[in-house]
Amino acid sequence: MTEGVRTPDLHPGRAGLQPPGVPVRTMERVTAGVAELEADVRGSGDAVVFIHGLGVADTFAPVVEELASAGTHRLIRYRRRGYGGSGPRQGRRTSIEEHAADCVALLAALGVPRAHLVGHSYGGCVALQAAVDHPEVVSSLVLLEPAVFREPDKGPLRSELGRFVALHRAGDDAAAVDGFWSFVGGPDWREDMSRTVPGAPEQAVVDAAAAFDSDVPSAPAWRFGAEQAAAVVRPALHVLGSGTLPVFRAGAELLCSWLPRVERATLPDANHLLHVQQPERAAALIADFVTRV
Numbered sequence: 001m002t003e004g005v006r007t008p009d010l011h012p013g014r015a016g017l018q019p020p021g022v023p024v025r026t027m028e029r030v031t032a033g034v035a036e037l038e039a040d041v042r043g044s045g046d047a048v049v050f051i052h053g054l055g056v057a058d059t060f061a062p063v064v065e066e067l068a069s070a071g072t073h074r075l076i077r078y079r080r081r082g083y084g085g086s087g088p089r090q091g092r093r094t095s096i097e098e099h100a101a102d103c104v105a106l107l108a109a110l111g112v113p114r115a116h117l118v119g120h121s122y123g124g125c126v127a128l129q130a131a132v133d134h135p136e137v138v139s140s141l142v143l144l145e146p147a148v149f150r151e152p153d154k155g156p157l158r159s160e161l162g163r164f165v166a167l168h169r170a171g172d173d174a175a176a177v178d179g180f181w182s183f184v185g186g187p188d189w190r191e192d193m194s195r196t197v198p199g200a201p202e203q204a205v206v207d208a209a210a211a212f213d214s215d216v217p218s219a220p221a222w223r224f225g226a227e228q229a230a231a232v233v234r235p236a237l238h239v240l241g242s243g244t245l246p247v248f249r250a251g252a253e254l255l256c257s258w259l260p261r262v263e264r265a266t267l268p269d270a271n272h273l274l275h276v277q278q279p280e281r282a283a284a285l286i287a288d289f290v291t292r293v
Contacts, residue, residue, distance in 0.1 A: 029085070030078075033105035037086045039078040042068055046139065047112045048290055050077040051103060053121030053147075054215040055180060056204045057083035059276050060120070062196040066283035073290065076115070078106060080126075082210030084203075093214045096122075096222040100129035107137055116290040120144040120275060121184075122215050125222060131232045132224075140293045141236040142286050145244060145272055147219060149251040154220070157247055161216050168212035176212055177204045184245065184272040192277050229258035236262045237289045239282070241270035248272060263289070 027038040040061075048067070050060040057079040064077050079086040080099055103126060107115055116139045119127030124146025131138045149157060160183060167176035181189040181204070193200045204211070236259050240252055256262050267274045267281050275282040 027079075027085075030106055030109050032102055032109045035081045035087065035102045035105070037078045037081065037102060037106055038084050039076055039106065039110075040064065041074070041076050041110065043071060043074045045073045046290065047074040047076060047107070047110075047115035048286070049103065049107070049112075049115045049117050050075070051099075051117060051119040051123035051126050052080065052083070053119075053123045055177065055207070055211040056193070056197070056200045057086075057207065058197050058200055058203070059193075059273075060118070062279035063275050063283045063286065066280055067287060070287065072287070073116075074112070076106070076110065076112070078103075080123075080210075082214055083207045089209075093218045095218050096125050096129050097133070099126045100133055103127075103130050104134045104137055113137065114139045116140045116142065116293075118142040118144070118286055119146060121147050121272065122219065124148075125219070125224065128224060128229075128232060129222070131234055132228050135231070135233055138234050140234050140290060141232070142239065142289055143236060143255075144239045144275055144282070145241065145248045145252070146238075146255065147251070148224065148255045149247060150254050153247045153250060158220065165212045165216055168208055173205045173208035176208060177201070180211070181273075186243075186271055186273075189273060192273055196276050196279055226258045229255065230260060232259055232261075234261070235293045237265060237285070238262055239265045239267060239274065239285060241272060241274035241277070242266050242268045243271045244274070245272065 027040050030037050030039050052059055060077050064075050067075055081087055081094055081102060082089055114137050117127040117130060124143040127141050131141055164176045164180045167179060190201050238252055238256055256264060265285055267278045270277045
């Protein structure tokens with residue numbers, strides 16, 4: 001397929017891509033450089049791109065629904081390669097730098113010269129890397145608990161994540177998914193996610209290879225510190241959940257000390273699943289920030 005050509009997904013139910021109980025919304029298939037990415041594109045105005053984190057591709061869906069009702073921006077929510085029908089499917093690790101290049105290529109394919117990037121967790125790292133590599137296409141960043149951690153926290157965190165990778169490699173994807181989300185999202189993660197993104201827990205099992213064969217192993221290879229953060233010249237909003245893990249709080253302090261232009265916000269009654277648990281409040285924060293900057 002020629003770069004920049006968009007075709008509708010004629011098989012929206014394939015591989016569990018549309019959660020049960022949710023009206024089918026056809027996603028465009030966009031050739032973005034070497035990747036073919038499924039994207040939900042709607043609205044007009046300044047573009048806002050949503051980059052999901054590890055494990056579940058559609059966590060931004062309720063936020064986009066909230067923002068779409070206002071009709072003030074062009075909203076682009078996509079599934080990173082390896083998730084849903086986006087490809088190439090993971091046959092190897094995809095680096096954060098490659099995911100950032102996919103995002104920039106997606107913008108080019110859609111004819112978007114600049115966009116606000118909204119990223120959660122691993123997706124926040126992708127947004128940061130895109131801002132370093134291609135500042136000319138980034139208007140601002142909204143970072144929901146990006147996976148940037150203090151050096152002393154990285155070893156224990158890798159050990160914890162390694163348990164879930166081992167479960168995946170042993171063939172127990174359901175246990176790997178439950179273990180990961182219980183760790184970062186608490187014991188009620190499944191209910192929280194199913195309430196606003198029905199079918200997402202089941203889809204996480206389908207997409208487990210992307211999470212545990214690619215995202216988790218690729219994260220330690222990402223090099224991002226004070227020097228790289230200084231190159232992020234666009235304004236940023238960093239958002240934490242009020243009940244998140246200490247490792248994310250410590251990482252927030254570190255990252256915000258590096259970024260030259262950063263605001264901070266906290267969503268109440270939320271943990272690492274902040275935009276899933278509080279989609280209306282998350283949407284309001286995003287809308288306010290991208291309208292102001």
